[in-house]
Amino acid sequence: MxxxxxxxxxxxxxxxxxxxxxxxxxxxxxxxxxxxxxxxxxxxxxxxxxxxxxxxxxxxxxxxxxxxxxxxxxxxxxxxxxxxxxxxxxxxxxPAWWQGMGVPAGSYVDLEAAASIVRWFDHGLVNGLLQTPEYAEEVIRLTDPTADAAAITQRVDVRMQRAELLDDGLRLWTVIDEGATRRLVGGREVMARQIEYIADRYEALPTLEVQVVPFGIGGHVAMEGSFAVLEYEDHPPLGYTEQWGQGNWLERGAEVDDALRRWQKLSGDALAQADSLKLLRKIAEDVRDGGDQVAEG
CATH class of the missing domain: 1.10.260.40 (lambda repressor-like DNA-binding domains)
Incomplete structure (x- = not known):
């Protein structure tokens, strides 16, 4: 930036x-x-x-x-x-555009919009920049039972506008836990379309890199939750962790370095991108057709 x-x-x-x-x-x-x-x-x-x-x-x-x-x-x-x-x-x-849409100042959205590269590990959910409207709506409804219909619609709109960052040149490299792709959020058809959408976006965007951490590797270094490392043109990198919808910024050099090491370990353990794409297409088929290893949400 x-x-x-x-x-x-x-x-x-x-x-x-x-x-x-x-x-x-x-x-x-x-x-x-x-x-x-x-x-x-x-x-x-x-x-x-x-x-x-x-x-x-x-x-x-x-x-x-x-x-x-x-x-x-x-x-x-x-x-x-x-x-x-x-x-x-x-x-x-x-104010930025999203601050009139219920997003508080100092949130993750603030610094995501300014990043040049986002490296994100998705533990239980698909990354917000890659969510379909139907999936996003169900995630918000499930994780925030107090949100009314108007608030849910507004938050879905914010996610869809955030996704435009990928078309504007933001580089996203996401490593997704296989479990996040097999849990049925919103039912089989919604989830199948969601997985297909990730694969379609990967094939269409040169700035998007996607890897899947398969069940076969067993435990891994980030089983406790999702996290990200954000890099900037004119600002030192930042780390970010999230739990229960509450974000925690990591600004100290040692903390950011640790987050990046964890992400690199996950990326190394994950399937190569071509193999990840094949797995995503297969998971979409399994979800839609009622195949094995699909977790009911």
């Missing part, structure tokens, strides 16, 4: 204030290092504590306009960079 994107209103609308704040902090940290200043020295010149500046750079504290202007001067930023970051600062409160 390059910061010059903020010159395009249509592109800026894809990124939430959470993401913009992270990018601003990262850019300021890069300017500080380019200027040869330690965080202690820069904080002293700004008139704040070192911890305060560190929180700004890591997007844990907001940067007001006066502080931004002061930092740009301290770092001797050129006119082009000044204009770029001032424009970015002006957009910090501009």
């Amino acid at each position: 390059a910061t010059q994107a903020w010159n395009d209103e249509d592109v800026a609308d894809r990124f939430s204030p959470t993401v913009r704040k992270r990018v601003l902090g990262l850019q300021l940290a890069r300017l500080r290092r380019a200027a040869g200043l330690t965080s202690e020295k820069a904080a002293d010149e700004l008139g704040v504590g070192q911890g305060h500046l560190s929180q700004m750079e890591h997007a844990h504290r907001s940067v007001n306009k006066a502080q931004l202007l002061a930092l740009l001067s301290i770092y001797k930023a050129d006119e082009s960079k000044r204009a770029e970051l001032m424009l970015l600062h002006q957009t910090l409160k501009q």
